[in-house]
Amino acid sequence: xxxxxxxxxxxxxxxxxxxxxxxxxxxxxxxxxxxxxxxxxxxxxxxxxxxxxxxxxxxxxxxxxxxxxxxxxxxxxxxxxxxxxxxxxxxxxxxxxxxxxxxxxxxxxxxxxxxxxxxxxxxxxxxxxxxxxxxxxxxxxxxxxxxxxxxxxxxxxxxxxxxxxxxxxxxxxxxxxxxxxxxxxxxxxxxxxxxxxxxxxxxxxxxxxxxxxxxxxxxxxxxxxxxxxxxxxxxxxxxxxxxxxxxxxxxxxxxxxxxxxxxxxxxxxxxxxxxxxxxxxxxxxxxxxxxxxxxxxxxxxxxxxxxxxxxxxxxxxxxxxxxxxxxxxxxxxxxxxxxxxxxxxxxxxxxxxxxxxxxxxxxxxxxxxxxxxxxxxxxxxxxxxxxxxxxxxxxxxxxxxxxxxxxxxxxxxxxxxxxxxxxxxxxxxxxxxxxxxxxxxxxxxxxxxxxxxxxxxxxxxxxxxx
Ligand SMILES: [Zn+2]
Numbered sequence: 471x472x473x474x475x476x477x478x479x480x481x482x483x484x485x486x487x488x489x490x491x492x493x494x495x496x497x498x499x500x501x502x503x504x505x506x507x508x509x510x511x512x513x514x515x516x517x518x519x520x521x522x523x524x525x526x527x528x529x530x531x532x533x534x535x536x537x538x539x540x541x542x543x544x545x546x547x548x549x550x551x552x553x554x555x556x557x558x559x560x561x562x563x564x565x566x567x568x569x570x571x572x573x574x575x576x577x578x579x580x581x582x583x584x585x586x587x588x589x590x591x592x593x594x595x596x597x598x599x600x601x602x603x604x605x606x607x608x609x610x611x612x613x614x615x616x617x618x619x620x621x622x623x624x625x626x627x628x629x630x631x632x633x634x635x636x637x638x639x640x641x642x643x644x645x646x647x648x649x650x651x652x653x654x655x656x657x658x659x660x661x662x663x664x665x666x667x668x669x670x671x672x673x674x675x676x677x678x679x680x681x682x683x684x685x686x687x688x689x690x691x692x693x694x695x696x697x698x699x700x701x702x703x704x705x706x707x708x709x710x711x712x713x714x715x716x717x718x719x720x721x722x723x724x725x726x727x728x729x730x731x732x733x734x735x736x737x738x739x740x741x742x743x744x745x746x747x748x749x750x751x752x753x754x755x756x757x758x759x760x761x762x763x764x765x766x767x768x769x770x771x772x773x774x775x776x777x778x779x780x781x782x783x784x785x786x787x788x789x790x791x792x793x794x795x796x797x798x799x800x801x802x803x804x805x806x807x808x809x810x811x812x813x814x815x816x817x818x819x820x821x822x823x824x825x826x827x828x829x830x831x832x833x834x835x836x837x838x839x840x841x842x843x844x845x846x847x848x849x850x851x852x853x854x855x856x857x858x859x860x861x862x863x864x865x866x867x868x869x870x871x872x873x874x875x876x877x878x879x880x881x882x883x884x885x886x887x888x889x890x891x892x893x894x895x896x897x898x899x900x901x902x903x904x905x906x907x908x909x910x911x912x913x914x915x916x917x918x919x920x921x922x923x924x925x926x927x928x929x930x931x932x933x934x935x936x
Contacts, residue, residue, distance in 0.1 A: 522549030568606025663890020679890025
């Protein structure tokens, strides 16, 4: 249980979760139906396109239940579906969504073919099983179950099957926000980005994404005199660049917590081994923080990145012939900013760290998503999510800032309170090559079924007439 949560409120939330026990779905029956829809959408190849095929299938399922749904296409074949169950309007809507596109596949590397949705040892295999046809299916099932329950809703429940998430949001989230905002506008949204973390087959905790870093970028451009390669120059552009790259990559940028990351590290300490806990707590102690950060930089790069705006030099170029000293060399940096970073000031700080007039720091005009504050962790929605994690998984909840980007950035920038959710995954699975975007993406069938139950619990607690 949330240590900051008042008992009275907790009791009241538990009764909110239990209030609709009379309409509790017949889960074994629901599971069979869930599997059917999930396998159908996984078997539909939507590797960066063809999302309309999924949208049409989903529409046929919704039509059969009498749930109105519309498909919106910015480009042919790249359809988004929007469906809505009407509430009495006493609360503002909730939006539940999943993206229907997937990343590409290298089919030769798959044991179970990428669009087979084969089941082996309880796992369902296929591209999109984790990213994001699980969220898509769970949202769809929630709509069907809500409609059949005949439940009176205090708010509209909007469902979106979204296209273009993997690299072309101009046909998906960007398009919907720009051209169909009234159809998707909501107070709260649930989308991909979280997980129930299992280790050694045991559930450890639930991660709920409440904010994310913002992709930015920069180039380092070094200048120097050109010359003959037989007469090395201490002023060589390549020498200047390599020194600058090392300085900036080894730099420990200023650490800063937001509500999400502060609470995440505090709570993670409570759930970790004594050794890890000491390290996470040390982050907050000015005398010990630098040593703890150094440890994380080396051993836990994902956690280290959550502490500050990060910089990774990912491309480097310079020179065109063995015997020519080039006059210019460039490095391209992946900069992932904290949501509240002041970028001009940060670039200035980078210039100070590099401290070399021969090296320019040139900000790149990378897809600059609008920034937004982290979604709240002290509101009704978050507490209901926590209570549902307790009820379905018997596990505590940690809010998380993802270091990568999701389409929730578009929605948070418009003021929606968005929470990234996800099914149960084994922490060891990604390293074994079974993760999202890998050559053997898979999800445990039981994890899918529990995820549908979790969605149902959260959405009914938030939307059902009290
Ligand atoms: Zn995804």
